[in-house]
Amino acid sequence: MHTPLKPCNEPGCPTLTREGYCEQHKRTKPAYDRSRESAARRGYNGKWRKARQGYLTKHPFCVSCMKEGRRVPATVVDHITPHKGDKKLFWDSSNWQPLCAPCHSRKTAKEDGGFGNRTSNLRM
Structure with missing residues (x-):
């Protein structure tokens, strides 16, 4: 079973995704955030x-x-x-x-x- 589609977390982006950010905004996320530890x-x-x-x-x-x-x-x-x-x-x-x-x-x-x-x- 798939998780439901939700709007992208990027303010103003209407794209629906099953993750926090759509493909476009996932790539623009700063490298600092991508590699940051918990x-x-x-x-x-x-x-x-x-x-x-x-x-x-x-x-x-x-x-x-x-x-x-x-x-x-x-x-x-x-x-x-x-x-x-x-x-x-x-x-x-x-x-x-x-x-x-x-x-x-x-x-x-x-x-x-x-x-x-x-x-x-x-x-x-």
Whole structure:
């Protein structure tokens, strides 16, 4: 039995597919995403979740929003400098900052070249 056809995950694409993306958009997916390991394999496991929760308890507000005078709860512990698999940098809490999900998404898009941006090493 086949899985039902669904619209492609690419915004605005009406093509129906049984996978997340249609053939056209599957090919345009960045190589970074195609070769990326699972979150657990990148270190985001139970040990990380415990450290993350402790950090957010001590740092409950998004640092980017606070700079704009807004007190928005942080939900993400961001690596200021992307660790790219470097375990020492991954666990260096001086490289962490609390962000809300929208601020984290914007930062990641700037770093990874998402949303049509070129990649950069901008920090928030």
